[in-house]
Amino acid sequence: MRLKETQVTVNGESEPAIACVLVDRGVDTCTVAYVPRMMANQARVKEHINKFVMVMELYNDLPSTYKRSKSHQNLGMASVTMLTEDGGRDE
Secondary structure (H helix, E strand, O other): OEEEEEEEEEOOEEEEEEEEEEEEOOEEEEEEEEOOHHHHOOHHHHOOEOOEEEEEEEHHHOOOHHHHHHHHHOOOOEEEEEEOOOOOEOO
8 A cells, every 4th residue: 555645524624634545556546544643643654655555454353352343443443564665664
């Protein structure tokens, strides 16, 4: 996936957001998620706009009842890792 800046409408008001866009064979295909508001303004996230991220785990597939509950409450959650220019992970 790639992180991209976008605008979303919430309660009739437009606001900035960061979309997680699925990339297939080098082409952006569709928005599959959004970065949560509380994380969208973090410097680490902003540094990765237009860069790739990789899904590490989907919370609804985990044995942790807390994480599954959060995923259900938020209509899905996942943990991702930021990728570097050379394809490695940004720890």
